[in-house]
Amino acid sequence: MTNPLLPVLSLIRPRAACWRALARLPGLLLAATLLVLMTCNAQAQAPTPASTTSPAASQSAGEVEFLRGVAFAQTPGQPPRAMGRGQQLRQGDRLTTAEGATAIIKLSDGTRMTLRPNSEMVMQQYQYSSQSAPDNAMVMQLLRGGFRSVTGLIAKSSPDAARIQTATATIGIRGTDFDARLCAQDCKSEASQINERPRPNAAIASAKLTQSQGEIHAVDNSGSRRRLVDGGSVYVGDRVETGASARGVLVFRDDSRLTLGPQTRFQVDNFVYDDKNAGDGRFFVSLLGGSLRALTGLIGKANNRNVGFTTATATIGIRGTGLDLDCSSGDACSFYTWLGSIAVTPQGQTALQVLQAGEGLFVSAAAIRPITAPTLESLPRPDTVRVDVQQLFPATGSGDKPAEGSSAPGAPQPAAAAPEVSVDEPGLFVYVRDGHIEVTSAAQTIHLGRGETGFAGSDGRTGRPAVTPLFIQFDRVPLPTSTNAAVLGVINQLNSRPANQCR
Numbered sequence: 001m002t003n004p005l006l007p008v009l010s011l012i013r014p015r016a017a018c019w020r021a022l023a024r025l026p027g028l029l030l031a032a033t034l035l036v037l038m039t040c041n042a043q044a045q046a047p048t049p050a051s052t053t054s055p056a057a058s059q060s061a062g063e064v065e066f067l068r069g070v071a072f073a074q075t076p077g078q079p080p081r082a083m084g085r086g087q088q089l090r091q092g093d094r095l096t097t098a099e100g101a102t103a104i105i106k107l108s109d110g111t112r113m114t115l116r117p118n119s120e121m122v123m124q125q126y127q128y129s130s131q132s133a134p135d136n137a138m139v140m141q142l143l144r145g146g147f148r149s150v151t152g153l154i155a156k157s158s159p160d161a162a163r164i165q166t167a168t169a170t171i172g173i174r175g176t177d178f179d180a181r182l183c184a185q186d187c188k189s190e191a192s193q194i195n196e197r198p199r200p201n202a203a204i205a206s207a208k209l210t211q212s213q214g215e216i217h218a219v220d221n222s223g224s225r226r227r228l229v230d231g232g233s234v235y236v237g238d239r240v241e242t243g244a245s246a247r248g249v250l251v252f253r254d255d256s257r258l259t260l261g262p263q264t265r266f267q268v269d270n271f272v273y274d275d276k277n278a279g280d281g282r283f284f285v286s287l288l289g290g291s292l293r294a295l296t297g298l299i300g301k302a303n304n305r306n307v308g309f310t311t312a313t314a315t316i317g318i319r320g321t322g323l324d325l326d327c328s329s330g331d332a333c334s335f336y337t338w339l340g341s342i343a344v345t346p347q348g349q350t351a352l353q354v355l356q357a358g359e360g361l362f363v364s365a366a367a368i369r370p371i372t373a374p375t376l377e378s379l380p381r382p383d384t385v386r387v388d389v390q391q392l393f394p395a396t397g398s399g400d401k402p403a404e405g406s407s408a409p410g411a412p413q414p415a416a417a418a419p420e421v422s423v424d425e426p427g428l429f430v431y432v433r434d435g436h437i438e439v440t441s442a443a444q445t446i447h448l449g450r451g452e453t454g455f456a457g458s459d460g461r462t463g464r465p466a467v468t469p470l471f472i473q474f475d476r477v478p479l480p481t482s483t484n485a486a487v488l489g490v491i492n493q494l495n496s497r498p499a500n501q502c503r
Helices: 017-023 030-044 153-157 186-192 298-302 485-494
Strands: 060-068 071-074 088-090 094-097 102-107 112-115 120-127 137-150 162-165 170-173 177-183 207-213 216-219 225-228 239-242 247-252 257-260 265-272 282-295 307-310 314-318 322-329 332-339 341-346 353-356 360-363 368-371 427-434 437-440 445-448 453-456
Touching (some): 060 120, 137 153, 177 186, 239 247, 314 322, 353 360, 427 437, 437 453
Parallel strands (some): 137 162
Antiparallel strands (some): 071 094, 094 120, 137 177, 177 427, 207 247, 216 225, 239 265, 247 257, 265 282, 282 322, 314 341, 332 360, 341 353, 437 445
16 A cells, blocks of 8 residues: 655655655554654754855744644755744745645734645745834745635735735735635535535625725724725724725625715614615614715615614715715714705704705704705715726625616726636635635636635636535634644544545
8 A cells, every 4th residue: 555645755855764764654553653753843843054045034934833744844945844833934935734734834923824734835925023014025825725814913004915826816915814725626525525505605794995095994893993995894883984185985785885085984883785685675874974975775776764874963864865974074064965865854853854966954053054065076976986896795686787876977887797606616715704805816806805705717717606615614624723723633634534545
């Protein structure tokens, strides 16, 4: 019987006597294997002669935090070295795991990654000195296999500083907890052994940001603050805050669109949407300060009673509408409608005033008076902003129709039907547990938020499968934050058997 470790052992120079001993072990007896592996790891971590590598390459980028099985790290121009716990890793290292092996690495900025079995990844560029350093960078090249990752300070401090390159697409990281896997036939084979039903690959985000300028942040219910860039997700309960010179467009799943002005605080109070039953949806938001221009979407068209805007001085009901809300001057707000009609109810009153297109109202604690001209002409109307809905959300009814008012010059065009993606086809699959990922191929870009799975094929096609692949949903490889990775590894090995293992 051929020893399954021989392909891996061939990477080591023949003079490594301990590896030849491991190859001769009959039946790969567990106790003997562990003993030899411990000896090899200890020998591999002995000091090596000085090399001519550059200062950047000689600096430590991180270390191996956990290893199960056989794995190697190779610095350019040097022989491979067996990986072991505590071993230092450097820029340029090529990391390789054998069948059944997993390695958890921790980088200097706090990034953690679990390298999957049969994987190969190159730490192409890694530089980190402090969270605010302008030259922080992390570029990894995934050649085969995959990993599970929780990113650190580099990705959080700069939206363009961290990325993963593959043969099919580039993964832009925006401060994220995610998995990436290059699939051949292995993923399909793995999924065929799971007797479970896959869950739908549905977007959880209420809205995503596009056409942004300046710094924009979101604050969730727990008070956690994160930076938003184009494609970033906004969820129910989030408060969005724009900087002094910032602005951006929020595109909701029902195709409602809001242009946020500078120094604006906006909150999503309640958003529910099912493209098969838009009339049961909910769209209730609050403008806490600042300004916005809004174009209501499919929920408003199906049931305008389920759409409302709240401000400090009034609540607004809509009738399928384009409207402006300007609350940038203290406790006073101006409301103006440029499409359809709105109903304004001042706070503390029961009487409402209906405004038709071209009409407006100024409301403060001291006065209520009509206005005849818009006050937010410096902000683009959301129906004039081009938006590729297919980039932001899975293809649904909301992406197949233009927004109301799209006849205006420069209005968004109907999104083309997204190409169907099979979970069984080869290519790059990316799953986001939290945060924001941008997948860019030679032809297309898609943005993924929490709970979403994306795909990129070798032909440049990108898309989202209808369901979450079973090999992702029931992944047995431990997360990089697992505190009992060793126990999980043993349990998973007992529950599975490598393809070349004797029966």
